[in-house]
Amino acid sequence: MNQPSKYVIETRGLNIFYGDFQAVKDISLQFERNRITAIIGPSGCGKSTVLRAFNRMNDFVPSAHATGEVLYHDQNINHPSVDAVQLRRLIGMVFQKPNPFPKSIYDNIAWGAKMNGFRGNTDDLVEETLRQAALWNEVKDNLKKSALALSGGQQQRLCIARALAVRPEIILMDEPCSALDPIATLKIEDLMRELSQNYTIIIVTHNMQQAARASDYTSFFTMDTDRAGIMVEYNETSLIFTKPKDQRTEDYITGRFG
Amino acid sequence: MPRNTLNRQLNMVQDEILILGSMVEQATRAAVGTLKSRDLREAKLVFEQDQIINEKRFAIENAILILMATQQPMARDLRTLAALLEVNTELERMGDYAKGIAKVTLRMGEADVNLPMVEIDQMSELAVGMLHRALGAFIEENANVAVAIPKEDDRIDELFNTAYSKILHEMVANPSTIDNVNLALWVIHNLERMADRVSNICERTVFIATGELFEMDGMDEEDLNV
Numbered sequence: 001m002n003q004p005s006k007y008v009i010e011t012r013g014l015n016i017f018y019g020d021f022q023a024v025k026d027i028s029l030q031f032e033r034n035r036i037t038a039i040i041g042p043s044g045c046g047k048s049t050v051l052r053a054f055n056r057m058n059d060f061v062p063s064a065h066a067t068g069e070v071l072y073h074d075q076n077i078n079h080p081s082v083d084a085v086q087l088r089r090l091i092g093m094v095f096q097k098p099n100p101f102p103k104s105i106y107d108n109i110a111w112g113a114k115m116n117g118f119r120g121n122t123d124d125l126v127e128e129t130l131r132q133a134a135l136w137n138e139v140k141d142n143l144k145k146s147a148l149a150l151s152g153g154q155q156q157r158l159c160i161a162r163a164l165a166v167r168p169e170i171i172l173m174d175e176p177c178s179a180l181d182p183i184a185t186l187k188i189e190d191l192m193r194e195l196s197q198n199y200t201i202i203i204v205t206h207n208m209q210q211a212a213r214a215s216d217y218t219s220f221f222t223m224d225t226d227r228a229g230i231m232v233e234y235n236e237t238s239l240i241f242t243k244p245k246d247q248r249t250e251d252y253i254t255g256r257f258g
Numbered sequence: 259m260p261r262n263t264l265n266r267q268l269n270m271v272q273d274e275i276l277i278l279g280s281m282v283e284q285a286t287r288a289a290v291g292t293l294k295s296r297d298l299r300e301a302k303l304v305f306e307q308d309q310i311i312n313e314k315r316f317a318i319e320n321a322i323l324i325l326m327a328t329q330q331p332m333a334r335d336l337r338t339l340a341a342l343l344e345v346n347t348e349l350e351r352m353g354d355y356a357k358g359i360a361k362v363t364l365r366m367g368e369a370d371v372n373l374p375m376v377e378i379d380q381m382s383e384l385a386v387g388m389l390h391r392a393l394g395a396f397i398e399e400n401a402n403v404a405v406a407i408p409k410e411d412d413r414i415d416e417l418f419n420t421a422y423s424k425i426l427h428e429m430v431a432n433p434s435t436i437d438n439v440n441l442a443l444w445v446i447h448n449l450e451r452m453a454d455r456v457s458n459i460c461e462r463t464v465f466i467a468t469g470e471l472f473e474m475d476g477m478d479e480e481d482l483n484v
Contacts, residue, residue, distance in 0.1 A: 186260035212328040
């Protein structure tokens with residue numbers, strides 16, 4: 001058997017357009033297994049657009065189309081033979097605003113898993129994923145309570161548990177803490193570190209301190225003169241925030257951008 | 259309790275500082291040992307191994323800068339990291355003192371020199387002991403222990419004065435050995451300075467605990483009546 005590649009996702013010369021407008025230009029990036037990679041950059045630099053390309057969420061935007069390649073385990077995910085629903089099971093997503101179903105805590109996890117064909121012991125699955133999401137101790141006595149009664153931070157951890165319940169390999173996070181207070185934010189960051197032992201995490205954030213704290217690798221995006229998003233620099237997080245190579249990165253992380 | 263990454267990385271830096279401290283303790287003992295044994299190979303080794311201490315100091319400094327940049331420490335965490343940077347530098351300089359003592363052995367070679375070894379030995383043991391306990395208190399952030407340590411410096415100053423007079427007597431009694439005996443002044447100077455730098459470490463321990471910066475020992479090199 002071949003050794004699994006070090007990189008689980010890779011883009012090659014990725015261009016994404018909304019109609020005639022080029023949103024991102026020529027992005028080539030590699031994402032390492034069991035690592036946390038952050039994509040940072042100013043608003044409008046295309047970081048969320050790129051993130052959504054990793055599990056074909058851009059399919060839902062009628063005007064969006066892409067050229068170049070997004071490889072998942074060396075397979076182009078835009079190939080007609082790829083089942084996008086199956087792809088999104090393996091590459092899960094957590095959104096900016098916690099979006100639990102208006103159901104019980106228990107059902108939030110059990111539902112998605114059953115829809116995806118889960119046939120095991122649901123009680124065990126609920127406990128296991130809530131533990132993985134560092135939420136179990138806070139909700140174990142109230143599993144029938146409405147998920148909407150949880151705090152924002154708890155709701156976001158529930159959404160992470162829900163994403164884990166379908167056994168993904170990669171978790172995409174799009175500004176997962178921007179609606180949370182600082183302590184809830186730090187809890188999610190600690191959780192990401194725990195999860196990175198078993199999952200690959202890619203996070204988009206405009207909070208560069210969060211990228212600095214929580215990630216192993218950081219990619220800095222900015223806008224080109226034609227307003228298309230471009231990648232400026234990609235390196236270990238410790239280097240990006242102490243010795244960036246590109247002046248544009250330095251200007252952004254020191255707050256001297258623009 | 260959030261901030262696992264910050265805590266873990268902070269502990270790693272603290273461990274590295276403790277290792278650097280033991281390297282300095284070991285180098286000091288070994289250097290003073292070579293004054294007695296005149297084991298020139300050992301003295302050369304101590305002299306050369308200071309390079310390892312220097313490199314470790316840079317590595318620790320780099321780790322601290324990365325930690326500051328990526329984890330945005332505040333309040334006590336920030337003071338701890340600022341103090342670690344300071345202590346890191348103090349330890350590197352103490353390493354230089356040990357190297358300096360090894361250099362004295364190398365300069366003396368096998369020449370017969372009457373050194374105040376009793377005082378030198380005691381100064382070395384006291385300074386190393388102070389350093390060891392000061393670093394322990396520093397890592398445990400125990401200000402009570404740290405405050406008491408600089409007072410022990412009085413004993414080192416006494417020994418310094420005794421050794422100093424003995425060296426002067428020796429210079430007068432045996433002028434032909436003055437070149438080598440003069441080197442002994444460097445040895446006691448280095449050991450005395452080492453103890454002063456231990457006081458600096460203790461100051462940083464109090465700084466972490468209280469946020470206050472002040473000199474614990476009014477006497478420093480420039481105040482000494484030498």
